[in-house]
Amino acid sequence: MSKKLFIETLGCAMNSRDSEHMIAQLREKEGYETTQNLEDADLILINTCSVRERPVHKLFSELGGFKKRKKPSAKIGVCGCTASHLGEEIIKRAPYVNFVLGARNVSKIGEVLHKDKAVEIDINYDESEFAFDDFRTSSYKAYINISIGCDKQCTYCIVPKTRGDEISIPDDLIINEAKRAVDNGAKEIFLLGQNVNNYGRRFSSSEHEKVNFTELLRRLSKIEGLERIRFTSPHPFHMDDEFIEEFAKNPKICKSMHMPLQSGSSKVLKEMKRGYTKEWFLNRVQKLRSVCPDVSISTDIIVAFPGESDEDFADTIDVMKQVKFDQIFSFKYSPRPETEAEHFTNVVDEDVASDRLAYLQSLHNELLDEINTKYLGETFRVYFENLNKDNFVSGRSDNNLVIKVKGSEELLGEFRDVKITSIGRTILTGEIVA
Ligand code: 5AD
Ligand code: SF4
Numbered sequence: 411m412s413k414k415l416f417i418e419t420l421g422c423a424m425n426s427r428d429s430e431h432m433i434a435q436l437r438e439k440e441g442y443e444t445t446q447n448l449e450d451a452d453l454i455l456i457n458t459c460s461v462r463e464r465p466v467h468k469l470f471s472e473l474g475g476f477k478k479r480k481k482p483s484a485k486i487g488v489c490g491c492t493a494s495h496l497g498e499e500i501i502k503r504a505p506y507v508n509f510v511l512g513a514r515n516v517s518k519i520g521e522v523l524h525k526d527k528a529v530e531i532d533i534n535y536d537e538s539e540f541a542f543d544d545f546r547t548s549s550y551k552a553y554i555n556i557s558i559g560c561d562k563q564c565t566y567c568i569v570p571k572t573r574g575d576e577i578s579i580p581d582d583l584i585i586n587e588a589k590r591a592v593d594n595g596a597k598e599i600f601l602l603g604q605n606v607n608n609y610g611r612r613f614s615s616s617e618h619e620k621v622n623f624t625e626l627l628r629r630l631s632k633i634e635g636l637e638r639i640r641f642t643s644p645h646p647f648h649m650d651d652e653f654i655e656e657f658a659k660n661p662k663i664c665k666s667m668h669m670p671l672q673s674g675s676s677k678v679l680k681e682m683k684r685g686y687t688k689e690w691f692l693n694r695v696q697k698l699r700s701v702c703p704d705v706s707i708s709t710d711i712i713v714a715f716p717g718e719s720d721e722d723f724a725d726t727i728d729v730m731k732q733v734k735f736d737q738i739f740s741f742k743y744s745p746r747p748e749t750e751a752e753h754f755t756n757v758v759d760e761d762v763a764s765d766r767l768a769y770l771q772s773l774h775n776e777l778l779d780e781i782n783t784k785y786l787g788e789t790f791r792v793y794f795e796n797l798n799k800d801n802f803v804s805g806r807s808d809n810n811l812v813i814k815v816k817g818s819e820e821l822l823g824e825f826r827d828v829k830i831t832s833i834g835r836t837i838l839t840g841e842i843v844a
C-alpha cells in the first residue's frame with residue numbers, strides 16, 4: 411500500500427507550484443499518494459507564507475492541531491517562506507516537527523524526509539535548473555515557474571529574505587515544460603515569478619543567451635495547441651513599451667494584467683523603494699489601455715505604510731478612481747522581520763489603518779458594480795476549468811472574469827462563447843451561445 415501525504419498550501423501561486431513540485435518528487439521517488447484526510451497521513455506538510463504577520467501565528471496553532479490529530483508514526487514537515495525565515499526556531503517552538511524546508515530548497519524534499527530534525531533553508535541554493543518530476547493539480551491549466559527569488563528591495567517585503575536572489579530558469583526548460591503540459595491536455599499556461607518582466611536578468615550560467623520576458627512570451631506562443639498564456643506578477647517599473655505592445659498584439663496572451671500599485675503616493679512609493687512614481691504608474695496604465703482597450707487590470711495595495719498621511723492616502727484613492735481596477739488585493743501594512751521598514755518609527759495608528767482599508771474596499775466595490783454592469787448581455791469566450799455545486803461549471807474569460815454556466819464535466823477543458831445574464835461582484839453567470 412502506498413504511503414499517504416497530506417499537504418496544506420498557504421500563500422501565493424508560487425507556493426502552489428512548489429507544493430506540486432514536492433508532491434511530484436514524493437510520488438515518483440518515495441511512493442506517496444496525496445490524501446485529504448490528515449488522520450490517514452504518514453507525512454504532513456504545511457507550505458507556509460510569511461508575507462504578512464497573521465499566517466505566522468496561525469502556523470503554530472495549526473501545527474499543535476496536526477500533532478493532536480495525526481497518526482503517532484506520521485511525520486510533520488514545515489516548508490515554504492516561514493520555514494526559510496524562522497528555520498530552526500520552528501523546531502524549538504514545536505519539537506515534534508520532523509524537518510524544516512525553505513522556499514528555495516524544495517528540490518531537497520526527498521533528502522530531508524529521511525533526516526530527523528533536518529533544517530534546509532539556504533537562500534543561496536540554486537535550483538533553477540533542477541528537473542522536477544511532473545505533477546499538476548489541474549490538467550487544464552499549467553503553472554510554470556520562470557524564475558526563483560527576487561532582486562528587488564521593497565522596504566516592506568520579506569520575500570527576498572525567504573526566496574533569495576533572482577535567477578531565471580533557462581527558456582528551453584520552460585518551453586519544454588510548457589510543451590509537456592500541452593501534450594497532457596493543458597490549453598493554458600500560467601507563468602510564475604516574483605517579478606516576471608525582469609526575466610532574463612540573470613541565469614545560473616553566464617553563457618546563457620540573453621532572453622528577456624517579451625522574447626520568452628514570443629517563443630512560448632509558438633507552441634502548437636497552446637491557446638492561452640497568463641503570468642504573474644509583472645512589476646510596473648519594468649513595463650516598457652516593447653513588453654506592453656507584445657502583450658497587446660499577441661493573441662495567445664490573455665488580456666489581463668496584474669499591476670501591483672502598492673501606493674498611489676509618490677512619496678510613499680519612494681519610501682517603499684518601488685522605483686516608480688504615481689505619474690509613471692498612470693502613464694503605463696494609459697499606454698496599456700491605448701493599445702489594448704479591453705484589458706482588465708488588477709492590483710495590490712498596502713494601506714497605512716509608515717508615514718502615510720491623509721494626503722498620501724488620497725493619492726491612492728485618486729489612482730483607484732482614475733484607473734478603475736477590475737480587481738484589488740488590499741492589505742494593511744504589516745511590519746516584517748529583516749525588512750528595512752520594520753525599523754521605521756512613523757507608524758500609522760491602527761484605527762486609521764482600519765478605516766483606510768475599509769474605505770478603500772468599499773470604494774472598490776462601488777467602482778466594481780459600475781464596471782460589472784456593463785458586462786450584462788456581452789459575450790465572452792470562456793475556458794472551463796472547474797466543476798461547481800448545483801450543476802454549474804465555471805471558467806475564465808480572456809480578460810480574467812470568472813463566469814459560470816449550467817453544465818457538466820463535458821465542458822471542462824473546453825472553450826465556449828458565453829452571454830452574460832446576471833452579474834455578481836466576483837462571479838458572472840451566463841449561458842452558452844456557441
Ligand atoms: N504588509 C502588507 N502587505 C504586504 N505585501 C507584501 N508585504 C507586505 C507587508 N509587509 C503585499 C503586497 C504584495 C502582496 C503579495 O502582499 O501588496 O504585492
Ligand atoms: Fe508567496 Fe510571498 Fe507568501 Fe512567500 S511570502 S508564499 S513568496 S506571497
